[in-house]
Amino acid sequence: MRHFRDPIGLAPGLIVNKRYSILNCVGYGSFSTVYKAADTCKDNCEVILKLARTPVCDTKYEAEVDALKKCSGVPYFPTIFENFKLKTVTCIVESDAGESLDDILTRSEKFSNENCLRIGYSLMKGLAHLHNCKVLHMDLNDGNVTLKRNGDGKISVFLIDLGNSSPSRPWKVVNLESRFTSLAVIHGKCYQEVDDLTSGTYLISIMSGMNALDPLNTQKGSRQGKTIFHSNPGKLFSSKMSWIPKIVEFCEKRDTDELDMTPVWNIFKTAVENVHPTSDITYSINENKVFID
Numbered sequence: 520m521r522h523f524r525d526p527i528g529l530a531p532g533l534i535v536n537k538r539y540s541i542l543n544c545v546g547y548g549s550f551s552t553v554y555k556a557a558d559t560c561k562d563n564c565e566v567i568l569k570l571a572r573t574p575v576c577d578t579k580y581e582a583e584v585d586a587l588k589k590c591s592g593v594p595y596f597p598t599i600f601e602n603f604k605l606k607t608v609t610c611i612v613e614s615d616a617g618e619s620l621d622d623i624l625t626r627s628e629k630f631s632n633e634n635c636l637r638i639g640y641s642l643m644k645g646l647a648h649l650h651n652c653k654v655l656h657m658d659l660n661d662g663n664v665t666l667k668r669n670g671d672g673k674i675s676v677f678l679i680d681l682g683n684s685s686p687s688r689p690w691k692v693v694n695l696e697s698r699f700t701s702l703a704v705i706h707g708k709c710y711q712e713v714d715d716l717t718s719g720t721y722l723i724s725i726m727s728g729m730n731a732l733d734p735l736n737t738q739k740g741s742r743q744g745k746t747i748f749h750s751n752p753g754k755l756f757s758s759k760m761s762w763i764p765k766i767v768e769f770c771e772k773r774d775t776d777e778l779d780m781t782p783v784w785n786i787f788k789t790a791v792e793n794v795h796p797t798s799d800i801t802y803s804i805n806e807n808k809v810f811i812d
């Protein structure tokens with residue numbers, strides 16, 4: 520169970536670190552409060568400030584800063600501009616990663632097979648980058664994947680919230696059981712790279728309209744739902760979505776010395792005829808909000 524700290528309340532117009540003028544709060548999680556701010560040293564361009572209380576949240580702050588620095592310049596992560604500690608709070612200044620998947624799914628309910636493929640591919644590419652840097656995300660969920668419409672009209676996918684990330688070796692035995700934690704970890708297996716990928720496949724299946732956490736809509740909660748999901752994922756998806764269970768199957772291989780993602784990239788490339796996984800995500804706009812097809 521997650522303990523949510525009281526959000527850090529800052530009034531619009533307040534200047535942080537003599538530079539960032541607070542605009543509005545965009546969200547908060549179990550350890551941080553996140554604001555949009557204008558960077559007064561850079562033509563008031565908009566940035567994100569992720570604030571957390573020091574020293575209680577320092578471990579998460581440091582893990583997030585370390586991981587974000589390893590992702591600098593990689594398209595699937597917000598860019599970290601700077602980070603600093605003040606008397607009572609820590610602050611990470613980063614780029615805007617847009618809107619979380621859970622919010623977008625409340626409007627669109629499910630995405631087309633093609634868009635699941637494109638978003639799923641970005642997700643897996645982001646995770647593969649982290650893993651190549653020997654970092655595990657460990658907290659991939661529908662609030663920590665975001666989509667953003669860029670100035671050129673294209674949609675980008677981001678992985679955010681790296682505060683729970685950890686070095687991948689030695690693999691960790693952790694006592695995790697959130698909605699998106701892989702069934703293997705719930706059953707006591709050490710947390711490995713594949714467990715990040717499994718959380719990714721749960722997300723892909725939710726985007727596709729099939730809920731991996733309760734696949735037959737039995738309302739039995741995620742542990743039983745995941746057991747059903749893993750017992751025969753192929754049966755739960757239509758033939759045009761058969762690429763999803765193939766990835767689930769790949770994730771079931773554990774204890775490999777070095778995870779080779781080549782089979783995963785091949786699954787994505789051949790999944791949907793005439794659709795390359797890097798092609799543009801399709802959407803419409805209604806009342807200034809993005810609706811993913």
Ligand SMILES: Nc1ncnc2c1ncn2[C@@H]1O[C@H](COP(=O)(O)OP(=O)(O)OP(=O)(O)O)[C@@H](O)[C@H]1O
Pocket residue numbers: 521545546547548549550551552553567569597613614615616617618619658662663679680681682683
């Ligand atoms: N770079 C960003 N761009 C846009 N919104 C963001 C960004 N980072 C965080 N947010 C928003 O703020 C919310 C809280 O951020 P985040 O999940 O990183 O907080 P946290 O305290 O680390 O959460 P957790 O409880 O999962 O550890 C997110 O759900 C998202 O809505």
